[in-house]
Amino acid sequence: MTQKNQEVIELDQVVIRFSGDSGDGMQLTGTLFSEASALFGNDVATFPDFPAEIRAPQGTVGGVSGFQVHFGHSEIKTPGDFCDVLVAMNPAALKANRRWLKQGAIVILNSDEFNEKQIIRAGYFTEDPITEDNLHDFNLIYAPINTMVKEALSKLELDNKSTLRCKNMFALGMCYWLFNRPMENTMQKFEKKFAKKPILAEANIMAMKAGYNYADSLGIFPSSYKVLPAEITxxxxxxxxGNTGVAWGFAAAAEKSGLNLFCGSYPITPATEILVELSHLKNLGIKALQVEDEIAGICTAIGASFAGNLAVTTTSGPGLSLKSEAINLAVIAELPLVIVDVQRGGPSTGLPTKTEQSxxxxxxxxxxxxxxxxxxAASTPSDCFYYAFIAAKIAVxxxxxxxxxxxxxxxxxxAPFRIPKMADLPAIHPPIVKEGTEDYQPYRRNPETMARYWAVPGTKGLEHRVGGLEKMAITGTVSYVPENHEIMTKERASKVAHVLADVPDLEVEGDGNGELLVIGWGSTYGHLISAVNRLRKHGKKLALAHFNYINPLPSNTEEILRKYKKIVVCEINMxxxxxxxxxxxxxxxxxxxxxxxxxxxxEIELIDCFNNILEG
Amino acid sequence: MENKIQYQPSDFKSNQEVRWCPGCGDHGFLNALHKAMAELGISRENHVVVSGIGCSSRTPYYVNTYAFHGIHGRAAAISTGVKIANPGLCVWTVTGDGDALAIGGNHFIHMIRRNMNINLILLNNQIYGLTKGQYSPTSREGQVTKTSPYGTIEPPFIPGDLVLGAQGKFFARAMDTHIKLQTEIFVEAAQFTGASVIEILQNCVIFNDGAYDLLTDKEHREDRQIFLKHGEKMIFGKEKNKGLILDGFKLKAVTIGEDGYTMDDILVHNAKTQNPFIHMMLIGMSYPEYPVAFGIIRAVETSDNYASKLERQMNDVKAKSKIHTMDELLNSGDTWTVE
Incomplete structure (x- = not known):
């Protein structure tokens, strides 16, 4: 790396957002930047934000795709509320993200796209977006990215379209300079990714270097910044x-339990990547099947479960609705199955690419x-692995x-994920019945868990029938006996209650008893703990109780609730x-x-909310 | 293949009381299934019978093997999961015209398209029995039922057409009363590597009694049914003097010795040809223009099926990959160590 002439300022943490048309490669750019930061030793959290349309009309706000990276020297729990740096590849990206800028933020604008036509397409009323958006007090960096990329790649035999595809890497190079990130790892990535098309590897690397050098030699930034590595366990x-974490968590549970993993699934945003990841893992003997619909997804999984596999199905809200009848089949047949719902905005198709806890x-x-x-419920991208593993353990x-x-x-x-050793993960004991077991009864239960035992087809002497009709206790034959239905209904409820033995006590982060208990569940953990910690630093007495086990609830829940004067439950739903x-x-x-x-x-809105409650 | 085990049909009967109505065509089918299972000699624990919902879908309770009574329409999907999880199992899917062709139509065609090595038996009584007499996707147009009091205005599906449309390799048909033929077909279907669909024309004595009387009527049945066998002439009739010929692009039923037709003109049944042209016409034959076709109409041998392809692909990937354990996967790619 060349010696820089400009001043280098040390920062504790930075939020950067890459934003452009959905075809501009912003997701890749953001991913590369976050990986480079993690490799450098920063703590990192990211937030991709993209439209549901693969290619919404070019240059419009609806087609803007963004990727936010929060990296720091201190602990990072969220992707950050507002950004310190915005890369806007076109006027629409600026317009869409104006509200997310910190006062005085650095805004890198691809000036080649800030022409009258694009400004109008973005929905500005005047020809001057800077005045219209009141951005004069910001650090505006105009970089003619299209022109520079064309020039940098002019010696390569690439068509115009392929050349311009590299403009995101020019922007990435500028940001690498701005934050003193090494580029080597990214270069290696391109060499690997385009091993069969070396010209594309060369083009991407050249564009990135050109961006870096452009920032370096022209002194377009008043200073550069340094974010030191974080103190991390x-x-x-x-x-x-999170989606990869879920896929790997299931794969880990399969290995640990000695069962084969089967995933029956149907593509649905934003859950598809779990199926995609599992489809890659044939080397681990995983059978991931993309079937004809959501119902077939769960029904093939139920069939595989009956046949002795660790079976999972993955979906999002509308798919969960379609699967409900079959979930009940697994309830009454008492077969292990994990259903993952990667929630999105509803009802109906709702907001497929946006998040919700509804x-x-x-x-x-x-x-x-x-x-x-x-x-x-999992609460961070990295604990998705763990909770998928635990979900499978409980199911089995x-x-x-x-x-x-x-x-x-x-x-x-x-987010960064501390790699576990398989030997350190808890054991999983499938209650499989061995050949030669005398007097097997399909619905005889283990008194400790209330679980029935799993007799797998192919095992001699254990032939039996199960299904969706009410079962006679113990024998599992079809039964319409009134009293039996009540017994079986209660036994199924009791089974779920018995999961409690596997549920750890709820731990409170913050003051053990105090003015305010903040409650959350699932993905809101990062924001809630950041807000709670910030207020505690200012001497406020509050704590967070965050739930991962929803049913059954941890056994000490009530005890904790009663210790606080006020309780607020925060959720991304009604x-x-x-x-x-x-x-x-x-x-x-x-x-x-x-x-x-x-x-x-x-974080800001939560702090305001908690302050109001504490003062009120 | 495991050694053939000596079984009696009774070895496959469960201890549950069979609750179909007296006279129901399902009884005949069940007998044939027990016989076929005994004849196959596959050990009992390696059979799995899967069903959906409906009268015929009660079958799992009446077999002494592993069995799963699913939910409406989903038998083909559940069976697919069973078979992929353990390709060594002999999987039977028992379903009806409502279960397979209405609510479960999607799973039905996709199981066939994937060429799952599953034997699917479709008991077609052209009515909803368990819900007491509503029209089904195979009810004939004009049929008066509880939900079509003025007659249906929907043309019916021909199940075999769907099988062909979904690239099916095996299709056979029998009457519920053809016990011997059903047994033969079931054995063939189980030995066929790929998706096999068997349509049983089944009489519902309560809600659609006599639906097949025109075919089964003792006086005329030999003239109205034709039994196809691969490699044999397509001949039928009491006197064995009728046959099928190809007249242009159409099949034609003729009498040998009349209008100049001789035995040499009669078509030889080729169940094994990939070309579905003749099979489609055989499947579509209906009385009175034609006799209705029974037997194995199509059985295109394939060396491949879904499970074998999956296994091959999996072995290829395993051989090429450097990652074979979770620890290796977790530590692959870009990692860094914090001291």
Whole structure:
């Protein structure tokens, strides 16, 4: 790296957002920047934000695709509320992100795209977006990126379209200079990715270097910045996004339990990547099947479960609705199955690419009949691995379907992941019946878990029939006996209650008893803990109780709730968890804070909310 | 292949009381299934019978093998999961015209398209029995049922057409009363590597009694049914003097010795040809213009099916990959160590 003449300023943390047309490669640019930062030793969190349309009309706000990276020397729990740096590849990207700029932020503008035509397409009323957006006090950097890329790649035999495709790498190079990031790793990535088309590797690398040199030699930035490595728990790390984490968690559970993994699934945003990842893992003996619809996804999984596999199905809200009848088949047949719902904005097609926590009540109650089910939720991209593993462990050991809730925010977001050793993960004991077992009864239960035992087709002497009709206790034959239905209904409820033995106590972060208890569940953890910690630094007495186990709830839940004067439940929905809590603890008063904009919380709004409650 | 085990049909009967109506065509089918299972000699624990919902879908309770009674329409999907999880199992899907062709139509065609090595038995009574007599996708146009009091105004599906449309390799047909033929077909279907669909024309004594009387009527049945066998002439009739010929692009039923037709003109049945042209016409034959075709109409041998391709692909990927354990996967790619 060349010696820089400009001043280098040290920063604790930075939020940078890459934004452009959905065809501009902003997701890749952001991913590369976040990987480079993680490799450098920063703590990192990311947030991809893209439209549902693959190619929405070019140059319009609807077609803007963004990728935000928050990296720091201190602990990073969220992708950040507002950005310090915005890369705007066209006027629409500027217009879409104006509201997310910190006062005085650096804005890198691709000046080649700031022409009258594009400015109008972006929906500006005047020809001067800077005045219109009141941006004169910001650090505006105009870079003619298209022109520079064409010039930099002029010696390569590339057509105009392929050349311009590299403009995102020019922007990335500028940002690498700005934050003193090494480029070597990214270069290696291109060499590997385009091993068969070396000209494309060369073009991307040249464009990136050109951007770096452009920033370096022209002195377009008043200074550059340095964000030192963070203090992170020692260990070996990699970057992981929540959807990959879920896929790998299932793969780990299969290896640990000695079962084969089967995934029956149908593509649906934002859950598809789990199926994609599992489809790659044939080398681990994983069978991932893309079937004809959501119902076939779960039904093939139920068939595979009956045949002795660790079976999973992956989906998002509308798909969960389609699967509900079959979930009940697994409930009554008492077969292990994990259903992952990567939640998105609803109802109906709703906001496919935006995040929401609004499937909670569907997961808990959205089925016919008395149908209790274990529900757990992951809270960060990196703990998706762990909770997928645990969901599979519970499903197998308790012989029941388990719903795992994640959402678009942690499913697509990525974070550093401390690589676990398989030997350190808990054992999984499938209750499989061995050949030669005398007097096997399909619905005889293990008194400790209430789970029935798993007799797998192909095992001599254990032939039996199960299905969706009510079963006679113990024998599992079809039964219409009135008293038996009541017994079996209660046994199924009792089975879910018995999961409690596997649920760790709820831990509170913050003051053990105090003015305010903040409650959250699932993906809001990062924002909630950041806001709580910020206020605690200012001497406020509050704490966070964050739930990953929704049904059953940790056994010390009530004890914790009663220690606080005020309780506020914060959710990205209209108040589904709070409604659930009110039914469980009817004499406790719960306040609620909700947001339904398809976006995560911001730290700022939470701080305001908690301050108001503490002062009120 | 495992050694053939000596079984009696009774070895495959479960201890559950069969609850179909007296006289229901399903009884005949069940007998034939028990017989076929005994004849196959595949050990009992390696059979799995999967069903959906409907009268015929009660079959799992009446077999002494592993069995799964699913939900409406989903038998083909559940069977697909069973077979992929353990390709060594002999999987039977038992379904009906409502279960397979209405609510489960999607799974039905995709199981066939994937060429899952599954034996799907479709009991076609042209009515919804368990819900007490509503029209089904195979009810004939004009049929009066509980939900078509003025007659249906929908043309019916011909199940075999769907099989061909979904690239099906095996299609056979029998009457519920053809116990011997059903048994033969079931054995052939189980030994066929690929998706095999068997349509059983089944009489519902309560809600659609006599639906097939025109075919089964003792006086005329030999003239109205034709039994096809691969490699044999397509001949039928009491006197074995009728046959099928190709007249331009159409099949034609003729009498040998009349209008100048001789035995040499009669078509030889080729179930193994990939070309579906004649098979489609055989499947579509209906009385009175033609006799209705029974037997194995199509059985195009394939060396490949879904499970074998999956296994091959998996072995290829395993051989090429450097990652074979979770620890290796977790530590692959870009990693860094924090001291």
């Amino acid at each position: 020692p260990g070996k790390y990699r970057t992981i996004c 499937d909670l009540l569907q997961a808990l109650y959205g089925r016919n009949g008395e149908s209790p089910i274990a529900v757990i 050991e308790h012989m029941m379907p388990v719903i795992l809730l994640t959402d678009g925010y942690i499913g697509n977001g990525s 108040g589904q968890f709070v409604q659930y809590m009110r039914t469980k603890f009817s004499d406790i008063e719960f306040m609620q804070y909700n947001k339904i904009q398809g976006l995560p919380f911001t």
